[in-house]
Amino acid sequence: xxxxxxxxxxxxxDIDALLQILDLLPTSxxxxxxxxxxxxxxxxxxxxxxxxxxxxxxxxxxxxxxxEQAEKFMIADRSVLNSPEPQEFMExxxxxxxxxxxxxxxxxxxxxxxxxxxLVGTNTNVTEMKRYEVELEAKEARYRALAETVPxxxxxxxxxxxxxxxxxxxxxxxxxxESEFSATDPRDMLALSADKDVADMIGTASRFETDLMSRxxxxxxxxxxxxxxxxxxxxxxxxxxxxxVDVTKISDLQTVNDQVTRLNQELSDNIKKLKxxxxxxxxxxxxxxxGQLTATVAHELRNPLAAVRTSAFVLDRKIKGKGMGVEQQLxxxxxxxxxxxxxxxxxxxxxxxxxxxxxxxxxxxxxxxxIEEEAAKLPAVVTIECTLGLDxxxxxxxPERMSRSLINLISNASEALVGKGDTLSGxxxxxxxxxxxxxxxxxxxxxxxxxxxxxISAENLLKIKxxxxxxxxxxxxxxxxxxxxxLEQHGGGLEIASKPGEGACFTAWFPIIETxxxxx
Amino acid sequence: xxxxxxxxxxxxxAENADSxxxxxxxxxxxxxxxxxxxEAIDAxxxxxFDLGFFDVMMPGKNGVxxxxxxxxxxxxxKVYFMTGYSADDLLKKAxxxxxxxxxxxxxxxxxxxxxxxxAA
Numbered sequence: 001x002x003x004x005x006x007x008x009x010x011x012x013x014d015i016d017a018l019l020q021i022l023d024l025l026p027t028s029x030x031x032x033x034x035x036x037x038x039x040x041x042x043x044x045x046x047x048x049x050x051x052x053x054x055x056x057x058x059x060x061x062x063x064x065x066x067x068e069q070a071e072k073f074m075i076a077d078r079s080v081l082n083s084p085e086p087q088e089f090m091e092x093x094x095x096x097x098x099x100x101x102x103x104x105x106x107x108x109x110x111x112x113x114x115x116x117x118x119l120v121g122t123n124t125n126v127t128e129m130k131r132y133e134v135e136l137e138a139k140e141a142r143y144r145a146l147a148e149t150v151p152x153x154x155x156x157x158x159x160x161x162x163x164x165x166x167x168x169x170x171x172x173x174x175x176x177x178e179s180e181f182s183a184t185d186p187r188d189m190l191a192l193s194a195d196k197d198v199a200d201m202i203g204t205a206s207r208f209e210t211d212l213m214s215r216x217x218x219x220x221x222x223x224x225x226x227x228x229x230x231x232x233x234x235x236x237x238x239x240x241x242x243x244x245v246d247v248t249k250i251s252d253l254q255t256v257n258d259q260v261t262r263l264n265q266e267l268s269d270n271i272k273k274l275k276x277x278x279x280x281x282x283x284x285x286x287x288x289x290x291g292q293l294t295a296t297v298a299h300e301l302r303n304p305l306a307a308v309r310t311s312a313f314v315l316d317r318k319i320k321g322k323g324m325g326v327e328q329q330l331x332x333x334x335x336x337x338x339x340x341x342x343x344x345x346x347x348x349x350x351x352x353x354x355x356x357x358x359x360x361x362x363x364x365x366x367x368x369x370x371i372e373e374e375a376a377k378l379p380a381v382v383t384i385e386c387t388l389g390l391d392x393x394x395x396x397x398x399p400e401r402m403s404r405s406l407i408n409l410i411s412n413a414s415e416a417l418v419g420k421g422d423t424l425s426g427x428x429x430x431x432x433x434x435x436x437x438x439x440x441x442x443x444x445x446x447x448x449x450x451x452x453x454x455x456i457s458a459e460n461l462l463k464i465k466x467x468x469x470x471x472x473x474x475x476x477x478x479x480x481x482x483x484x485x486x487l488e489q490h491g492g493g494l495e496i497a498s499k500p501g502e503g504a505c506f507t508a509w510f511p512i513i514e515t516x517x518x519x520x
Numbered sequence: 521x522x523x524x525x526x527x528x529x530x531x532x533x534a535e536n537a538d539s540x541x542x543x544x545x546x547x548x549x550x551x552x553x554x555x556x557x558x559e560a561i562d563a564x565x566x567x568x569f570d571l572g573f574f575d576v577m578m579p580g581k582n583g584v585x586x587x588x589x590x591x592x593x594x595x596x597x598k599v600y601f602m603t604g605y606s607a608d609d610l611l612k613k614a615x616x617x618x619x620x621x622x623x624x625x626x627x628x629x630x631x632x633x634x635x636x637x638x639a640a
Contacts, residue, residue, distance in 0.1 A: 295605055299577060302604035303533045306625040310539035313629045317546050337626050348605060
C-alpha cells in the first residue's frame with residue numbers, strides 16, 4: 001500500500017492511518033489545496049483520472065481532463081471554496097484513457113486548525129444510473145408523445161381522486177382545459193347514476209360504453225377501457241389507467257347501417273307489394289274484362305233461353321190432356337234451360353266485380369229455408385242433418401248470391417255421394433249423408449257442409465278452387481271458384497278439409513255485419 | 521174465371537216477346553207486342569194497358585226510360601221488368617219510378633201467370 005500525499009511531515013503521523021483507510025474505499029476521494037492542485041488522491045480517484053498518484057499530486061484538473069471539463073470543475077471548486085456548505089455536482093468526466101463517465105461529485109471546504117483551506121471531494125460513478133435515466137427519459141418522451149398524439153382519450157387517476165395525467169385528446173373531446181378537468185367530478189363526466197361510484201366502474205379491468213358528459217351535456221359516445229387498480233409497485237398507492245375511444249361515429253355508422261338495412265327491407269317489401277298489386281291489377285283487369293264479357297254473354301244467352309222456356313211452356317199448355325206423350329221431352333227442355341241458366345249464374349258470380357247487394361236476414365231462418373228448398377231437389381237416398389246454432393242472429397248478406405253458394409255446396413256434396421242420383425259411391429250399407437252446421441266464432445259466421453262421400457285427394461284439394469278445374473264429367477269448373485268469390489265479396493272465405501275415404505267438409509265463413517250502414 | 525187483361529209485352533228479341541205473348545194469350549189476356557221502346561210508348565198512348573212486361577236492355581231507348589216516359593202520360597201504368605242479368609242502376613231507377621217488380625230471364629213462368637192473376 002502506498003500513501004501518496006503532499007502534506008507536511010509533521011502531520012503524517014496524525015492522519016496516516018486515516019489515509020490508509022481512505023485508500024481502501026471504493027469511493028473516489030481527493031483533496032485539493034487553495035490553488036486547486038491535488039494534495040491527496042486515493043486509489044479509486046487515481047483510477048477515475050487514469051493516472052498514477054505520483055504524477056497527480058501538485059497538478060490540477062486542467063492537467064488531466066479536457067479543457068472544457070476542467071474549466072467547469074474549477075468554477076465549481078471555486079464556488080465550493082467560497083461557501084461553508086458542501087455542494088453536489090453531476091459531472092461528465094473523460095479520463096486520460098478516453099473513457100467518459102458521469103460522476104456525482106460532492107465537494108466541501110475544509111479549514112484546518114492552522115487556517116489552511118482545502119477542498120475535499122468524492123466522486124460516485126453514476127454512469128450506469130445516468131444511462132438508465134436517459135433511457136427512461138427517452139422512453140417517457142416517447143410514451144408522452146404517444147399519449148399526446150393517439151386519437152384515444154387517456155386518463156390516469158390516482159386512488160386518492162387526483163388526476164395524475166390526462167391527455168389532450170380527452171380534453172379536446174370534453175372541451176376543457178387541464179385545470180377545468182381536474183375540477184370536474186368524474187361522476188359527472190361518466191354520467192353515472194347516483195348509486196354507482198367511479199371506482200365501481202373502473203376499479204376492475206373492464207370495458208363499457210357510455211356517454212361522455214361535459215358540463216351536463218353528452219359530447220361523445222365512448223368505449224371506455226379501464227386497467228383496474230394498478231399497484232404502482234407499492235410505492236405511491238394505487239392508480240388506474242382509463243382510455244376512452246370515441247365511438248360516436250361508429251354508433252352513427254351503426255345507426256346509418258340500421259337505417260339502410262331497414263330501408264332495404266322496406267324497399268324489398270314494397271317491391272313485393274308492387275308485384276302483388278301488379279298481379280292483382282292484371283287479375284282485376286282480366287276479371288273486369290271477363291265480367292264485361294260474361295255480362296254480355298249472359299244477356300245474349302238468357303234471351304234465347306227465355307224464348308226456349310216460354311215456348312216449351314206454351315207447348316206444354318197447348319197439348320196438355322191430349323195424350324201426346326211429350327211431357328218428358330218438354331221437361332228435358334226445361335231442365336236444359338235450368339242447367340244453362342245455372343252455368344250463366346256461376347259465370348256471373350265468378351266474374352262479377354259489382355258490390356254485393358246486402359239485406360238484413362235472420363241467418364238460421366234463411367239457411368233453413370234454403371236447405372229445405374234444395375233438399376227437395378236431391379235424390380231421396382241422400383239424408384240431410386242440420387244443426388243451426390246462430391240463435392236468431394241477424395246479419396246483412398247478399399241472399400241471392402249466398403243462396404247460390406249454399407246450393408252449390410249442397411249439390412256438390414250430393415253429387416259426391418250419389419253422383420246424379422244413380423251411382424252410389426259406397427257399398428250396400430252406405431248411408432249417404434250431408435251434415436250442415438252453422439255457428440259463431442271469433443271471425444264471424446261459419447257454415448259447414450260436410451258429406452261422408454269418397455273425399456278429395458290431396459292433389460285435387462290444391463286445385464279445387466282454381467277456375468275451370470273439375471272432376472265431374474259434366475261441370476264448368478266454376479262452381480267452387482264462384483262460391484269462393486261470393487264469400488270473398490262478403491269479407492270471408494271458403495275452407496276445405498278432406499281426406500280420401502273420409503268425406504269432405506266445406507266451411508264458408510264471413511264476418512258479421514249487423515247493419516246495412518255498416519255494410520255501406 | 522179471372523178477368524182478362526190488356527197486356528203489352530216489350531222486348532227487342534222477337535222470339536221472347538212473341539212466346540210470352542202466346543203464353544199470356546193462352547190465359548185469354550189481350551196481348552200486344554212491341555219490339556222497341558218507342559213502339560211501346562206509342563202503343564200506351566193509344567191504349568191504357570192493364571199490365572206491361574218490359575225488357576230492360578234494348579238498343580235505342582231502353583225499357584226503363586221508356587217506362588218512365590209512359591208514366592208521364594199514364595201515371596198508373598203497371599209494369600214488370602224482365603232482365604237477362606242484374607243491371608242494378610237501371611232496375612233501381614225503374615223501381616223508384618213505380619215498377620211493380622222484375623223477373624230474371626229465363627223467367628219463372630208460373631209466377632208470371634200468378635202476377636197476371638193478381639192484377640186481374
